[in-house]
Amino acid sequence: MSDLFDAHPYQDRYPVLRGLPEHGRPKEEILAELHEMADVENASWSSGQCSGTMYCGDLEHYAFLTEAFGLFAHQNALQRDMCPSATRFEGEVIAMALDLMHADAIEGAEPAGLVTSGGTGSILQAMLSYRDHARATRGITAPNIVKPETAHPAFVKAAHLFGIELRTVPVDPVTTKVDPAVVAEAIDENTIAIIGSAGNYPYGSIDPIAELSALALERGVGLHVDGCLGGWLLPFCEELGHDVPVFDFRLPGVTSISADTHKYGYGLKGTSTVLFRDKALRNAAYFYVLDWTGGKYYSPGMEGSRSDGLLATAWASLVANGRAGYREHARGIFEVAAAMSEAVESHPELRRLGDSPFVVAFTSDVFDIYHVSDFMRTRGWRFNGLQYPNGLHLAVTRPQTQDGVVDRFRVDLADALAYAVAQEGAPESAAIYGGVPGGLTADVSEFIETVMEQLMDAQLSVPAAPDPASGASEPTPESGA
Numbered sequence: 001m002s003d004l005f006d007a008h009p010y011q012d013r014y015p016v017l018r019g020l021p022e023h024g025r026p027k028e029e030i031l032a033e034l035h036e037m038a039d040v041e042n043a044s045w046s047s048g049q050c051s052g053t054m055y056c057g058d059l060e061h062y063a064f065l066t067e068a069f070g071l072f073a074h075q076n077a078l079q080r081d082m083c084p085s086a087t088r089f090e091g092e093v094i095a096m097a098l099d100l101m102h103a104d105a106i107e108g109a110e111p112a113g114l115v116t117s118g119g120t121g122s123i124l125q126a127m128l129s130y131r132d133h134a135r136a137t138r139g140i141t142a143p144n145i146v147k148p149e150t151a152h153p154a155f156v157k158a159a160h161l162f163g164i165e166l167r168t169v170p171v172d173p174v175t176t177k178v179d180p181a182v183v184a185e186a187i188d189e190n191t192i193a194i195i196g197s198a199g200n201y202p203y204g205s206i207d208p209i210a211e212l213s214a215l216a217l218e219r220g221v222g223l224h225v226d227g228c229l230g231g232w233l234l235p236f237c238e239e240l241g242h243d244v245p246v247f248d249f250r251l252p253g254v255t256s257i258s259a260d261t262h263k264y265g266y267g268l269k270g271t272s273t274v275l276f277r278d279k280a281l282r283n284a285a286y287f288y289v290l291d292w293t294g295g296k297y298y299s300p301g302m303e304g305s306r307s308d309g310l311l312a313t314a315w316a317s318l319v320a321n322g323r324a325g326y327r328e329h330a331r332g333i334f335e336v337a338a339a340m341s342e343a344v345e346s347h348p349e350l351r352r353l354g355d356s357p358f359v360v361a362f363t364s365d366v367f368d369i370y371h372v373s374d375f376m377r378t379r380g381w382r383f384n385g386l387q388y389p390n391g392l393h394l395a396v397t398r399p400q401t402q403d404g405v406v407d408r409f410r411v412d413l414a415d416a417l418a419y420a421v422a423q424e425g426a427p428e429s430a431a432i433y434g435g436v437p438g439g440l441t442a443d444v445s446e447f448i449e450t451v452m453e454q455l456m457d458a459q460l461s462v463p464a465a466p467d468p469a470s471g472a473s474e475p476t477p478e479s480g481a
């Protein structure tokens with residue numbers, strides 16, 4: 001673990017709780033401690049050198065959303081008689097997302113959507129809908145989905161959870177996009193949906209959705225467009241007059257789209273939208289139990305109790321930004337990404353992967369690219385590591401649009417290349433989604449399981465304090481240094 005990152009930086013600073021304290025602590029003291037931790041953690045991205053993750057980074061916007069959250073956080077969106085606000089927030093968020101995805105172009109169907117807890121939630125919900133809808137309308141009992149290898153692991157998770165066969169197809173190594181002809185070969189009579197990304201996580205590339213749409217119509221299967229990452233950003237690329245392929249409901253074969261409000265929608269973590277061309281598909285995932293002792297139970301999606309506060313934050317973020325706000329933020333992001341891509345392309349030792357307007361992905365045919373990551377970490381950069389081939393990417397977000405970040409990138413990248421060509425040993429970095437690249441050796445699945453275990457059972461795995469009598473469940477001045 002220690003060679004990956006320090007999972008327990010607070011163990012020396014605060015007492016480690018190993019049980020529920022008998023007595024509560026003063027709230028001011030708790031808040032002071034939380035402020036200390038938040039300040040430390042905000043410092044890790046506020047310089048604008050961290051890929052993705054912090055899509056907004058505007059603490060004033062976060063404070064505004066937090067106020068919206070606080071007003072409704074205690075309300076349960078499952079109990080709509082008590083909080084009709086949830087019905088307003090969710091309905092309007094869905095309406096705004098459908099509008100952005102050009103649902104007005106839909107003919108002969110009634111568009112619909114759901115607000116979920118995140119991108120994975122949206123993808124799971126969509127795949128469940130395809131499965132149940134295909135079972136009801138096409139009699140499919142052994143369903144499969146076709147996924148480009150670059151599409152998100154949430155589809156793998158959906159296949160795993162819902163008993164759907166996963167057919168993974170390769171992408172073109174040069175364009176980093178899926179070839180519709182390869183997808184066509186993987187489709188059979190049990191295919192419930194094919195998948196395309198706009199854009200995919202590794203390269204930010206947009207799959208040829210128009211061709212996939214035609215294919216889906218021809219073969220009578222669904223087409224899910226994963227816009228979790230690009231859904232709230234790419235539409236503004238088009239509005240700004242850039243050349244970006246159409247990937248939304250204007251294409252008649254697109255049957256569902258996921259788009260995360262908690263990424264480029266600049267909302268708080270915990271919300272995403274999943275949109276359906278036709279209500280029948282969404283309604284296939286409705287769930288109810290009519291004969292339960294606790295009364296007739298129903299929930300529109302997979303989740304039970306949901307926070308009305310989170311619905312309020314998604315709504316507030318969209319309404320506070322508006323189209324013009326999103327467009328201006330997008331303009332800055334595309335400018336920075338273009339400048340960073342140009343910097344990458346100026347070095348013959350580097351090769352850019354894909355042509356995304358917002359993700360700068362690259363590799364090297366000269367040296368192991370993870371040496372570049374190793375060096376850039378020493379200058380405070382946090383890239384995401386890719387594999388097959390080894391690569392790095394920086395998903396450009398608003399913190400990178402601050403003055404000086406692009407210049408620092410140019411200088412540090414040039415220095416990193418000088419470092420990388422001089423290296424003979426193996427680099428320390430490796431490709432781990434959503435984690436700092438760190439040393440990976442021997443048995444990878446064993447290693448990953450150990451990492452998860454140590455994160456999830458964090459407090460149980462912290463070495464016990466030297467004096468259990470003073471270090472355990474009650475804070476003491478000595479242990480709280």
Ligand SMILES: *Cc1c(COP(=O)(O)O)cnc(C)c1O
Nearest residue numbers: 118119120152199200201228229
């Ligand atoms: C982030 C992401 C997801 C999954 O979203 P979570 O919010 O992390 O569950 C799905 N697809 C793409 C392309 C993403 O970037």
